[in-house]
Amino acid sequence: MEIGRVTNVYGQSLVRFGVQEEKLEHIAKPGVYVKMEITRGWAYAMVVSFNLLDELYRKSRIIEELEGYPEIRPTRNELVAMLVGFHDGKSFIRGVPELPKPGQKVYLATAEELSSLTSNGEIKIGKLSQNPEVPYTLSLNMLCSRHFAVLAMTGAGKSNTVAVILGEISEKFPYARVLVIDTHNEYIPMAEASSNIRVISPAGRIAKLLEARYGIKPQPLEVPLWSLGLEEVAGILKLDPSRATKQIMYLRNAVQEARRQRYSHASTDDPIYYTPEELLEILEKTSVRNKYDRSLDDLILKLEMLLENTELFYITRPRTSDKLYSSLSMEEPRKSLETYMGIYSSLLSPGITLLSLGGLSSDIQTSTVATVLKSFWRITTASVLAGKPQPTLIIIEEAHNYVPQGRWSPAKEIIEKIAKEGRKFGIGLGIVSQRPRELSQTVLAQCGTLIALRTANPKDQEYILGSMEDVMQEMVQGLSGLMTGEALISGSAATIPGIVKVDNFTERFGYTLGGKDIDWNKAWTTPPEKLDLADYLLSTEEQEEQQKTTTIEDFLGKQ
Numbered sequence: 001m002e003i004g005r006v007t008n009v010y011g012q013s014l015v016r017f018g019v020q021e022e023k024l025e026h027i028a029k030p031g032v033y034v035k036m037e038i039t040r041g042w043a044y045a046m047v048v049s050f051n052l053l054d055e056l057y058r059k060s061r062i063i064e065e066l067e068g069y070p071e072i073r074p075t076r077n078e079l080v081a082m083l084v085g086f087h088d089g090k091s092f093i094r095g096v097p098e099l100p101k102p103g104q105k106v107y108l109a110t111a112e113e114l115s116s117l118t119s120n121g122e123i124k125i126g127k128l129s130q131n132p133e134v135p136y137t138l139s140l141n142m143l144c145s146r147h148f149a150v151l152a153m154t155g156a157g158k159s160n161t162v163a164v165i166l167g168e169i170s171e172k173f174p175y176a177r178v179l180v181i182d183t184h185n186e187y188i189p190m191a192e193a194s195s196n197i198r199v200i201s202p203a204g205r206i207a208k209l210l211e212a213r214y215g216i217k218p219q220p221l222e223v224p225l226w227s228l229g230l231e232e233v234a235g236i237l238k239l240d241p242s243r244a245t246k247q248i249m250y251l252r253n254a255v256q257e258a259r260r261q262r263y264s265h266a267s268t269d270d271p272i273y274y275t276p277e278e279l280l281e282i283l284e285k286t287s288v289r290n291k292y293d294r295s296l297d298d299l300i301l302k303l304e305m306l307l308e309n310t311e312l313f314y315i316t317r318p319r320t321s322d323k324l325y326s327s328l329s330m331e332e333p334r335k336s337l338e339t340y341m342g343i344y345s346s347l348l349s350p351g352i353t354l355l356s357l358g359g360l361s362s363d364i365q366t367s368t369v370a371t372v373l374k375s376f377w378r379i380t381t382a383s384v385l386a387g388k389p390q391p392t393l394i395i396i397e398e399a400h401n402y403v404p405q406g407r408w409s410p411a412k413e414i415i416e417k418i419a420k421e422g423r424k425f426g427i428g429l430g431i432v433s434q435r436p437r438e439l440s441q442t443v444l445a446q447c448g449t450l451i452a453l454r455t456a457n458p459k460d461q462e463y464i465l466g467s468m469e470d471v472m473q474e475m476v477q478g479l480s481g482l483m484t485g486e487a488l489i490s491g492s493a494a495t496i497p498g499i500v501k502v503d504n505f506t507e508r509f510g511y512t513l514g515g516k517d518i519d520w521n522k523a524w525t526t527p528p529e530k531l532d533l534a535d536y537l538l539s540t541e542e543q544e545e546q547q548k549t550t551t552i553e554d555f556l557g558k559q
């Protein structure tokens with residue numbers, strides 16, 4: 001359908017065109033596609049903004065200047081569209097080799113031709129908002145290998161979007177390897193519905209609470225202190241390396257000495273076994289030698305408190321990994337490295353692994369994630385070098401907590417490294433955040449695909465614009481007007497950028513996600529249920545008992 005004529009071509013890829021009044025209803029919506037003929041085929045463009053004028057203005061003198069365009073003479077409604085690529089009769093190519101010229105006719109793209117462009121990917125995420133009959137898909141290869149970001153203000157539909165992607169992966173790729181850092185335990189119900197989705201959570205009280213709430217027995221996670229690098233140990237002790245330099249120095253020497261008791265060539269970060277008590281003993285001996293150093297006493301106190309924290313027994317008293325270590329009879333460093341591989345390579349078994357960390361404080365979450373991701377990095381890069389790549393996608397919820405802009409976090413270095421170098425080792429990254437402005441720009445800049453849902457904060461919009469290729473100001477400004485579940489999708493995994501109504505996860509897969517906001521209205525208008533928390537307020541001994549009863553097979557995920 002012909003709808004108007006090009007009046008102006010500007011910027012690198014923006015086309016302004018006048019629209020006939022009676023065609024306006026079909027076209028005056030962001031996300032509608034139009035096309036214009038060029039020498040090598042048809043150039044396609046997506047409507048991004050409008051300039052609709054009122055009667056008075058329309059009748060003013062300016063209109064008389066529009067000689068030569070009789071079709072748009074009675075009106076001066078203008079729309080701006082962004083050129084996205086062209087079709088040369090055989091295939092669609094991004095970018096346009098030649099710009100349309102003022103005066104050229106503009107047509108509405110049909111649902112059929114749009115479908116041929118948007119439905120070639122493996123991951124079906126939703127439908128075009130303005131053409132609900134047109135499915136919108138993403139290329140799995142591009143999504144994983146070029147990384148992606150799901151950004152939006154809270155409640156706009158980020159988790160729903162991630163769940164739809166995970167649901168698609170789980171249904172279509174039986175040997176997918178995905179690790180989801182599930183900061184708020186939102187995706188756990190997916191494990192109940194699908195046999196290739198499993199939950200791993202810190203052994204102890206949290207695992208028990210998850211079992212009670214969701215009826216799923218999580219595979220117990222242990223992250224032994226000895227498997228942590230110096231930064232992660234500093235993280236759980238709440239030492240900021242840029243400030244607590246003296247304490248970090250003591251810690252560094254002690255960790256190194258502890259590792260060298262078993263393997264004399266160990267460096268501070270090598271995963272060589274030691275017990276927390278050995279570390280404490282080394283620090284105490286150092287304290288005797290440095291009698292008046294309060295910073296060292298303070299460090300010892302912090303470590304003692306850490307060892308007493310029952311929530312952290314999955315780090316400080318990892319019974320099952322200890323059992324595994326003792327069961328091996330080889331020499332060091334092999335013995336530690338085999339144990340390390342045993343603990344972490346289970347996270348790499350095919351399937352979707354939900355690392356559920358809800359309930360832990362954010363310091364502990366970041367140190368746990370840093371350790372897990374560093375082990376991932378070690379194992380996957382070694383697999384690639386050994387000629388057996390294990391392509392893995394890592395999705396990080398609340399990514400601004402783990403990889404913040406302008407602030408240190410134990411997980412920052414490894415996540416930035418994955419963003420910059422992961423591609424060549426087959427590690428894909430998907431970051432999810434409600435605060436793009438607080439997210440490392442290094443990571444955002446590496447994300448080839450953007451899925452941006454409603455974002456009202458101008459600063460967030462500015463960051464999205466500044467760090468993503470392929471995204472134009474006109475598109476980003478429209479983000480505040482999106483509805484819940486509507487996303488602007490752009491970048492390498494999408495053939496054409498689009499405004500997409502992401503499928504409703506519950507409607508599509510038949511169950512709801514967890515971790516939702518508490519319904520205050522309901523809670524305050526219905527009588528409370530009887531609460532029996534006794535079982536979950538475990539004492540130290542009971543928790544230890546629970547860890548003791550976990551078999552090495554359970555722990556390694558060998559059912």
Ligand SMILES: Nc1ncnc2c1ncn2[C@@H]1O[C@H](COP(=O)(O)OP(=O)(O)OP(=O)(O)O)[C@@H](O)[C@H]1O
Nearest residue numbers: 153154155156157158159160434484485502503504
């Ligand atoms: N595509 C969609 N279609 C219909 N409803 C949706 C869609 N996406 C999200 N919703 C609904 O909007 C609400 C918020 O969605 P969701 O939890 O995915 O948002 P979020 O951005 O992850 O929020 P938060 O930042 O709080 O985690 C949910 O009740 C969900 O059912």
